[in-house]
Amino acid sequence: MQTEVRFIEPTIPLHIFDAERAGPTALIQAGIHGDEIAGVHALEELLEEGVYPDQGRLLIVPIMNPGAYRARERKAVGGLDLNRSFPGNAQSEHREQRLARKFMDLVEQEKPDLMATLHESWKRFHADLQPSFAQTIVYGVQPMPEIVGRVIDRMNETKQLDYETWSPHHYPVPTSSTEVIVDRVGCTGLCIETWMGFDLRRRIDMQKQIVRYLLEDLGVLNSKV
């Protein structure tokens, strides 16, 4: 196994793990919105626990927008919404536009098979209420990628409360990282949304579980079942 840490910016480490056996590439990111912290903590805990791929290549960016994360706000103080800044522009006066371009460079170089971004929301998902995100796997293309249904079934098999029920949610957002990257790279791009009304510990555990299920479904991690 090979491990490397690269820095997209001084406070944005990119953790790279290569298994002995070739296989798919997965890119998992969090902290694009700084008030949605469960995904950041989930990825940091997975790194501390020594997550590594059984096959293929695993890329992890725990905090995409450190300024927003430090402020515990959706955006950095005085900044733009990074998740509405894609594909970005290296020459822009706006930091988020330049940063989005760096993430685009990364995905265009890596061409991941799966890209997942970990989010959270206060709005409970209801098919009649748009937008409403929690608890969902959000995708922007039709038909729904099959991995979404399989991972949601697994999450719902292990839910502790009925209120934790997960749903798929088709909700394309044209300038979001997911949409633009899926268009450019042709990968499966997903947003994971936990409901912020749950206890932080439970949200972190759900984010970790869903990341593991995504990686198992893709074949980057061997199934523990």
Ligand SMILES: [Zn+2]
């Ligand atoms: Zn978000």
